[in-house]
Amino acid sequence: MxxxxxxxxxxxxxxxxxxxxxxxxxxxxxxxxxxxxxxxxxxxxxxxxxxxxxxxxxxxxxxxxxxxxxxxxxxxxxxxxxxxxxxxxxxxxxxxxxxxxxxxxxxxxxxxxxxxxxxxxxxxxxxxxxxxxxxxDLYSLYRSAEAVIAYLDEVDPDQAARARVHYACLDHGGDPIRYGQEAALGLSQSCQDEAVSLLADLLELGDDDLRRDGLLAVDEQFYAEQNARVVINAEAYYRAMFGSRLDTWNLRDEHMTDTLVELRAHLRRQGGQGxxxxxxxxxxxxxxxxxxxxxxxxxxxxxxxxxxxxxxxxxxxxxxxxxxxxxxxxxxxxxxxxxxxxxxxxxxxxxxxxxxxxxxxxxxxxxxxxxxxxxxxxxxxxxxxxxxxxxxxxxxxxxxxxxxxxxxxxxxxxxxxxxxxxxxxxxxxxxxxxxxxxxx
Missing domain, CATH: 3.40.1660.10 (EreA-like (biosynthetic domain))
Known part of the structure; x- marks a missing residue:
């Protein structure tokens, strides 16, 4: 020493x-x-x-x-x-x-x-x-789902209605732990497929039409897309807490790294260096x-x-x-x-x-x-x-x-x-x- x-x-x-x-x-x-x-x-x-x-x-x-x-x-x-x-x-x-x-x-x-x-x-x-x-981070399962729906209410009411249907299976009194436990044990339906489908729908909106409305509109679209990604990964995280062999630490840090990657890509699309x-x-x-x-x-x-x-x-x-x-x-x-x-x-x-x-x-x-x-x-x-x-x-x-x-x-x-x-x-x-x- x-x-x-x-x-x-x-x-x-x-x-x-x-x-x-x-x-x-x-x-x-x-x-x-x-x-x-x-x-x-x-x-x-x-x-x-x-x-x-x-x-x-x-x-x-x-x-x-x-x-x-x-x-x-x-x-x-x-x-x-x-x-x-x-x-x-x-x-x-x-x-x-x-x-x-x-x-x-x-x-x-x-x-x-x-x-x-x-x-x-x-x-x-x-x-x-x-x-x-x-x-x-990824703990905001319900807040992120609500944010996605609120965004779609503004830009595409029909898709917002579909989002409410997609996310309905998350309804466990706003308790992500209860949702994860019941979904992992097969006591209720998993929302994994629905969450992935909704992100795909969001990505179809794309940036091209939004750019005509200015950079703020592009930002808001990105914010909504990221909330949709949070829902996907938070849903998997809370299910993995019960009965899964997946390491929740790894799921969380992979999500945080992926968020960083998406943020860099967004900054570059806006003309920055990331x-x-x-x-x-x-x-x-x-x-x-x-x-x-x-x-x-x-x-x-x-x-x-x-x-x-x-x-x-x-x-x-x-x-x-x-x-x-x-x-x-x-x-x-x-x-x-x-x-x-x-x-x-x-x-x-x-x-x-x-x-x-x-x-x-x-x-x-x-x-x-x-x-x-x-x-x-x-x-x-x-x-x-x-x-x-x-x-x-x-x-x-x-x-x-x-x-x-x-x-x-x-x-x-x-x-x-x-x-x-x-x-x-x-x-x-x-x-x-x-x-x-x-x-x-």
């Missing part, structure tokens, strides 16, 4: 809180059209803030045309319409479709500040040059082949699929790590968000190695010498929307070869939690280090 520590101290670049902190990253981006910015948790202020600062520079200096995030398509679409000046929403109202747990993941002050910046950035630009904020920044968890954006999830469980993720589809010369995978601090997270699913104390990283982890360097916050490009230093497997921490420090090792650590997983790392040694727009009483009871014992 002494050799690794010495190498990190030599190769890492300290972060000074200046715009120049990101110069080395932008140099590393070069002409790449995909930059994937990760996070070691879903509730850390420092990750959100720095991703936003990097993304602003990528948009202004490198001509990036869209931000794609680990959020549901219809929820983020309301923000896209807001930042492109296509809705009557206020800034706060534009966040109104983020209704399900965990609301704080996107309904927080850090994202709000970025959206305000993006709206201002877009204001002086023509429609085709305005940057959108798009969701990649340059997209992606925000998601490290576990989605670091190449799964370098981790336990890929090597032992046969799982793949966005980072791996992007490298395979577009090559390492056109994509840059950037991870974010921390040693300790606080995170916005719940103890149980559907629980209240709290300011949870993050335990100091474990011995044998990449986070502890970075902490022991004594550099504090730094940027480390994982090229040549640095790649050799971090080629061996180390523990790596992953905190989602749930944090359970009482089972820290089992719940939040896996092994990974960091130099193969990412192209670069930002290490932020002590971090703080994001600030939710909606706060429950537990938020005011900030956990302190003495809350939990260090023993596992």
């Amino acid at each position: 002494a050799t690794a520590l010495e190498g990190i101290r030599h190769l890492a670049r300290r972060l000074e809180g200046r715009p120049s902190d990101y110069d080395a990253l932008l140099d590393q981006v070069g002409d790449r059209s995909l930059v994937l910015l990760g996070e070691a948790s879903h509730g850390t202020h420092d990750f959100y803030r720095r991703r936003a600062e990097i993304t602003q520079r990528l948009i202004e200096e490198k001509g990036f045309e869209a931000v794609a995030v680990e959020a549901d398509w219809p929820d983020a679409l309301r923000l896209t319409r807001y930042v492109k000046g296509e809705s009557g929403d206020s800034l706060d109202a534009a966040f109104g479709d983020f209704e399900r747990f965990p609301r704080w993941m996107w309904r927080n002050h850090e994202v709000r500040e970025f959206i305000a910046w993006l709206c201002e950035h877009n204001a002086s630009r023509p429609l085709e040059q305005r940057v959108g904020f798009h969701g990649l 340059k997209v920044v992606v925000w998601a968890h490290n576990s989605h954006l670091g190449d799964a082949r370098a981790t336990e999830m890929g090597q032992q469980r046969g799982q793949h993720n966005i980072g791996q699929l992007v490298r395979q589809r577009f090559g390492q010369d056109d994509s840059l995978l950037v991870g974010f790590t921390t040693h300790s601090g606080h995170v916005a997270a719940a103890h149980d699913w559907d629980g209240n968000v709290q300011q949870r104390w993050v335990r100091p990283s474990l011995e044998g982890s990449v986070e502890r190695l970075f902490h022991d360097s004594g550099l504090g916050d730094f940027y480390l490009p994982l090229e040549s010498d640095a790649a050799e230093l971090l080629a061996a497997p180390l523990l790596e921490r992953a905190i989602g929307v749930i944090y359970r420090p009482e089972t820290e090792r089992a719940s939040h650590y896996f092994r990974a070869r960091v130099a193969s997983q990412f192209d670069a790392i930002f290490h932020l040694d002590e971090t703080s939690s994001v600030e939710p727009l909606d706060k429950d009483e537990p938020w005011n009871r900030k956990e302190v280090p003495e809350t939990y014992p260090f023993g596992l």
Whole structure:
């Protein structure tokens, strides 16, 4: 470890809180059209803030045309319409479709500040040059079906009537879990064929006629097509949760990657270059082949699929790590968000190695010498929307070869939690280090 520590101290670049902190990253981006910015948790202020600062520079200096995030398509679409000046929403109202747990993941002050910046950035630009904020995820089975029907009501009422018939088999009281269970067990009809048929009908509308109505009409057609794709893949996902041999992790990450591919193609049809920044968890954006999830469980993720589809010369995978601090997270699913104390990283982890360097916050490009230093497997921490420090090792650590997983790392040694727009009483009871014992 002494050799690794010495190498990190030599190769890492300290972060000074200046715009120049990101110069080395932008140099590393070069002409790449995909930059994937990760996070070691879903509730850390420092990750959100720095991703936003990097993304602003990528948009202004490198001509990036869209931000794609680990959020549901219809929820983020309301923000896209807001930042492109296509809705009557206020800034706060534009966040109104983020209704399900965990609301704080996107309904927080850090994202709000970025959206305000993006709206201002877009204001002086023509429609085709305005940057959108798009969701990649697939949980919105019913919201996406409703959005498809609402779109068809406007452009083709006859097809809207057919869509209602196609999607009728989804009706399980708006509960996707109940739908998936009953469809998987043969207790009700699967909507797979109907969902695929409806997307085919939508695609027949095409862009040519819509282009005569302007770029906005083409955008709306694309938004509807993508909602139809969400219905197909969400239906398969919820069925696979019960009785299927398909890995739901793989289904989800394949959908998110396919959404990214469709978004790039849409941007290019609009005359752009298809340059997209992606925000998601490290576990989605670091190449799964370098981790336990890929090597032992046969799982793949966005980072791996992007490298395979577009090559390492056109994509840059950037991870974010921390040693300790606080995170916005719940103890149980559907629980209240709290300011949870993050335990100091474990011995044998990449986070502890970075902490022991004594550099504090730094940027480390994982090229040549640095790649050799971090080629061996180390523990790596992953905190989602749930944090359970009482089972820290089992719940939040896996092994990974960091130099193969990412192209670069930002290490932020002590971090703080994001600030939710909606706060429950537990938020005011900030956990302190003495809350939990260090023993596992």
